[in-house]
Amino acid sequence: MKKQCSTAAGGQNVGELERLVSGIGGSLLLAAGLGRGRKSGWLLALLGGSLIYRAVTGNCKAYEALGVNTAGLPHGARISVPGNRGIKVEKTIFVRRSPADLFQAWRNFENLPHFMAHIESVHVLDDKRSHWVAKAPAGQVVQWDAEVINEHPGEMIAWRSLEGADVDHAGTVRFRPVEGGTEVRVSLEYDPPGGAVGVAIARLFGGEPARQIEEDMRRFKHLMEVAG
DSSP states (O other): OOOOOOOOTTSOOSOHHHHHHHHHHHHHHHHHHHHHOSHHHHHHHHHHHHHHHHHHHOOOHHHHHHTOOOTTSOTTOOOSOOTTOSEEEEEEEEESSOHHHHHHHHHSGGGGGGTOTTEEEEEEOSSSEEEEEEEOGGGOEEEEEEEEEEEETTTEEEEEEOTTOSSEEEEEEEEEEETTEEEEEEEEEEEOTTTHHHHHHHHHTTOOHHHHHHHHHHHHHHHHHHHO
């Protein structure tokens, strides 16, 4: 779990990766806001400026208030998603295929980029581990290795990112037989680059996580029902 500690007022309390993403996102928002020129544009420019300040100084007033300090942590020192941080999304969808068929399709993680828009590629390393490459805000790419931590054929799969990941990530997918097909429930947790700042930037540029997962699940449903 990410260490929480106090920091002197005005001192550095933001990690290097968060500062990088804050700088990129802040520059984009500042340019977009100045180009828009209206009241909404000035609000974007103001937010962009605050993110640039966060990147340059390494200080976050919200972190100060919460007693959070991520500045001294080695990158990739965590495994999976720390408590009370990141994004948690759960979606359920009905698919007209058997649980066994859907489990088999999902268990080969190299199939995921066919329906998960933010995943560029997954390379299976062995029967438990895989390497993921995903899109990040501001045109960046992030990578991580994941391992399967629990599975029951035809019923569920659970996985999590390993130490050294650009994105702390964990997921579970469950397949429950119902009349005419299967109820598929996906639970995802991840802590994107820049933490809450990265999430805010992604949302401003149309990358709201819950909506993305919902669209991914619709594509999965379509692919599996057409294949069936």
